Amino acid sequence: MSDISKDLLKQLNPEQAKAVAIIDGPVLVFAGAGTGKTRVITFRIANMILHGIKPQNIAGMTFTNKAAQEMRERLDKLVERGDSRKVFLGTFHSFCCRVLRKDIKALGFGTNFTIADDSDQAGVMKQAIVEAGFDKTEIGPEVCISFISRAKGKMMTPQDVSRAAESEIEIKVGQVYERYMQILYNQNMLDFDDLLLLTVRLWQDHPDILERYNEQYTHLLVDEYQDTNFLQFQLIKLLAGKNRNICAVGDDDQSIYGWRGADMKNILDFASHFPKSKEIKLEQNYRCTNNILKAANCVISRNAERCAKELWSKCGQGEKIKIIRAESDEEEARYVAEAIFDTIAGDPGTQYSDFAVLYRSNHQSRLFENSLRDAQIPYRLVGSKSFYERREIRDAIAYLKLAVNPKDDQSFLRILSVPPRGIGDKAIDSLKKLQHITFTPYAELIGHDEFLKDLTGKAGSGARNMYATLKKWREQFSEPGNLSDKTMAYLKDLNFIEGILKLYKDREEAERRRDNIYELVNAIASYERGASSPPMLLEFLETYALYDDSDKVDEDEEKKKNSVTLMTVHAAKGLEFSYVFIPGMEHNIFPHERAMQEGTCEEERRLFYVALTRARKNVHLVHTRSRMRYGKTTIQRPSEFIHDIPEDISESLQSAAAFKPLDEEELKDAWAALYSIGEKK
DNA sequence: GCCGCAGGATTTTTT
DNA sequence: ATCCTGCGGC
Ligand SMILES: Nc1ncnc2c1ncn2[C@@H]1O[C@H](COP(=O)(O)OP(=O)(O)OP(=O)(O)O)[C@@H](O)[C@H]1O
Numbered sequence: 001m002s003d004i005s006k007d008l009l010k011q012l013n014p015e016q017a018k019a020v021a022i023i024d025g026p027v028l029v030f031a032g033a034g035t036g037k038t039r040v041i042t043f044r045i046a047n048m049i050l051h052g053i054k055p056q057n058i059a060g061m062t063f064t065n066k067a068a069q070e071m072r073e074r075l076d077k078l079v080e081r082g083d084s085r086k087v088f089l090g091t092f093h094s095f096c097c098r099v100l101r102k103d104i105k106a107l108g109f110g111t112n113f114t115i116a117d118d119s120d121q122a123g124v125m126k127q128a129i130v131e132a133g134f135d136k137t138e139i140g141p142e143v144c145i146s147f148i149s150r151a152k153g154k155m156m157t158p159q160d161v162s163r164a165a166e167s168e169i170e171i172k173v174g175q176v177y178e179r180y181m182q183i184l185y186n187q188n189m190l191d192f193d194d195l196l197l198l199t200v201r202l203w204q205d206h207p208d209i210l211e212r213y214n215e216q217y218t219h220l221l222v223d224e225y226q227d228t229n230f231l232q233f234q235l236i237k238l239l240a241g242k243n244r245n246i247c248a249v250g251d252d253d254q255s256i257y258g259w260r261g262a263d264m265k266n267i268l269d270f271a272s273h274f275p276k277s278k279e280i281k282l283e284q285n286y287r288c289t290n291n292i293l294k295a296a297n298c299v300i301s302r303n304a305e306r307c308a309k310e311l312w313s314k315c316g317q318g319e320k321i322k323i324i325r326a327e328s329d330e331e332e333a334r335y336v337a338e339a340i341f342d343t344i345a346g347d348p349g350t351q352y353s354d355f356a357v358l359y360r361s362n363h364q365s366r367l368f369e370n371s372l373r374d375a376q377i378p379y380r381l382v383g384s385k386s387f388y389e390r391r392e393i394r395d396a397i398a399y400l401k402l403a404v405n406p407k408d409d410q411s412f413l414r415i416l417s418v419p420p421r422g423i424g425d426k427a428i429d430s431l432k433k434l435q436h437i438t439f440t441p442y443a444e445l446i447g448h449d450e451f452l453k454d455l456t457g458k459a460g461s462g463a464r465n466m467y468a469t470l471k472k473w474r475e476q477f478s479e480p481g482n483l484s485d486k487t488m489a490y491l492k493d494l495n496f497i498e499g500i501l502k503l504y505k506d507r508e509e510a511e512r513r514r515d516n517i518y519e520l521v522n523a524i525a526s527y528e529r530g531a532s533s534p535p536m537l538l539e540f541l542e543t544y545a546l547y548d549d550s551d552k553v554d555e556d557e558e559k560k561k562n563s564v565t566l567m568t569v570h571a572a573k574g575l576e577f578s579y580v581f582i583p584g585m586e587h588n589i590f591p592h593e594r595a596m597q598e599g600t601c602e603e604e605r606r607l608f609y610v611a612l613t614r615a616r617k618n619v620h621l622v623h624t625r626s627r628m629r630y631g632k633t634t635i636q637r638p639s640e641f642i643h644d645i646p647e648d649i650s651e652s653l654q655s656a657a658a659f660k661p662l663d664e665e666e667l668k669d670a671w672a673a674l675y676s677i678g679e680k681k
Numbered sequence: 682g683c684c685g686c687a688g689g690a691t692t693t694t695t696t
Numbered sequence: 697a698t699c700c701t702g703c704g705g706c
Contacts, residue, residue, distance in 0.1 A: 092696080195696085417683090426682085456682095545696090547696095607694080
């Protein structure tokens, strides 16, 4: 064993070292939160490279880009930068996208496929429902999207779904599924699940191609293995190939993606899936204080379906878990901002990046954005695509997509009247009819005489103009590079930016939206700067589809680094922070009411376990007495999860901003008094 | 065909 | 509270 290798192993405990030292054959690291599973993966990659495995032969799979990025940063500290870059580290989806760009031809698709984002998917699904002959009151697009996604996760074709259908609705979904696939295919689009599904199909149907990948990726590592679904398992099994050099790490207690088809059996049955595998358990937690660990353990041990684990930590007792009751949701947000401010004031060693606010659902972020902004605390909103979900941004992106993929009818319909071109419902109907006969994409049809001959002067010139402009820019964009300049010119040429200023009557709003477009152009520019060679527009759009806006290459990296993090608990998996705030600790919010209806309380509990174990030093649980929901004030009651935390390791604090709240009895009296005043008058 | 307004739904969680 | 849809007047 080389000295460097010994050095590596010295930074690990004996069990971790054991997992790292094994290079060949299947290994499962099955261990609780903060025990260093991810550390094992990165050290293991470093150790492999030291032992002569070529970095380009190693693939590390994660579920989120953040996790991949984090892993890359850790790996950079262990091996030469040049070597680190050659290791594949990314999500399953980005891995599969790479594979398909190269080899999808074998399945009869074009290599220039585009990836359907959420809004494309919703649009195609709506269309599929109509074309399958149903009404949207009969069967909603959301239901179809989630059902079909799960079906794909089980590798079921539309025919399989129809055959297995046990209810009226499932029969319908089967038919919608069939149409849905057809529409995507016609538009040369793949949805997220297709990326995985088609990769598996490609490898199953073309052993020669699989062999090539088996040769390229000889060593495979998978993080968060408990969150894999059947499809991902198939992918892993195929990629691991005959030599089965696979290392999976995971924790059944952190399985939080059951709702999208993740199957804990994959991790529980690892030994039978990969015979003669080695299993390694880790018990020392290096992250949390014992109070946090104990709280987390009390919470998770209430779940019936789990493998019990003994976790211990040398991080000391630590502070008690803080439980705060706030009067309202606004006060909750104010409290968090104040607590962050006070903590930093009291301890100059802390910085903003030591703090995270972890909530159950995305919409909760809004109040914290406001309160942090008011308190002048820099924050970073992670895991949302909020920037890319703005209307004007989506419109601009639709134009870009159309320049890459003229078959993209969804994007075409989106921007047909942005800006207005005199083409309305009647003309769209005639487009649809023509498409039925000619099977030609809309963007093509608007240049054809069959369509143009029935149009009024204004609509006709609008259509001709649009056709010519799209055609011109499609050619421009078929060359790589200069993306931001070309985008700007393209959008100007379309009168798109001018259109925004006209569309929004409110001057300020119009200018804000225009500035958003400039920001998009900037994002494209910084993407280009980060690319090793002049990129194609297609590549930028792929990044847009597969990553979220926190992955945007950042100009002011430093400022971003020193910010409070706002994100969902799901997005926080695998990360750690010294101070963690968990707001909305209320019945119906966390656990979420929908989860309770669906009977997935154990998963909610695991989610809370994940949230707690993100903290190194300190956890604040905040619940409110009342909260605005759907524009109405509702009375909230504390989450049952709070009661699972023993009193000797928790303390209740009153929000400083709160005056003494009334209890229910006093409240009733107060109302009665008010009413009687009204009556006397 | 465009634009403005009223009424309705909307909040899990992600690639 | 806010975003989207559908209807009706211009
Ligand atoms: N042997 C070790 N020596 C020092 N620090 C360690 C050791 N093992 C892990 N750590 C530290 O403990 C923390 C948690 O490690 P890591 O993120 O790898 O755990 P994990 O098991 O992946 O956690 P989770 O499942 O909760 O995401 C990290 O800060 C890591 O650097």
